[in-house]
Amino acid sequence: MYISKQLKQKNIAEYLLYMWQVEDMIRANNFDMEKIRKTIIDPYPSLTDEQRKELARWYQDLINMMHDEGVMEKGHVQINKNVIVWLTDLHLRLLRSPKFPYYSAAYYKALPFIVELRAKGADKDEPELETCFDALYGVLMLKLQKKKISEETQKAMKVISDLLAILAEYYIQDKNGELDLD
Known part of the structure; x- marks a missing residue:
């Protein structure tokens, strides 16, 4: 929860990848709060009792959302889809803005890889950016498993x-009202 708040303010991309990992950790612990306490919350050495309770409530809220939204086996809760x-x-x-040629160039440089990912089986109905995040998350999981990339x-x-x-x-600038697209 504390990590997610910091990431959401500093780097929305890292925040989303972190939240997807949290969803998977909840699944890996079979939505069992006792397991989550033992494997995720208790190992944090510097938390006060109140912070542990707050973190447990946060995980319980996510479990409830995942259940209510039908993403117990796969998929993402609406708060993550909104991102x-x-x-x-x-x-x-x-x-669309002529003021951001650097961003457009970065996108067109990434586009062949996005097209290739989608051709290899990525969900063609999902936004291109979700394909990008899916790919990064997949590589992150491979790295955690110490597999060769x-x-x-x-x-x-x-x-x-x-x-x-x-x-x-640009997301941070936009949220702060500092991004002039016109």
């Missing part, structure tokens, strides 16, 4: 990551 919607909206506004995949992820980093910067 994709907001980012997609900003992404499209940036592409091809040079080609690393190159693609670097280009996609660069695009999302730029978008995350």
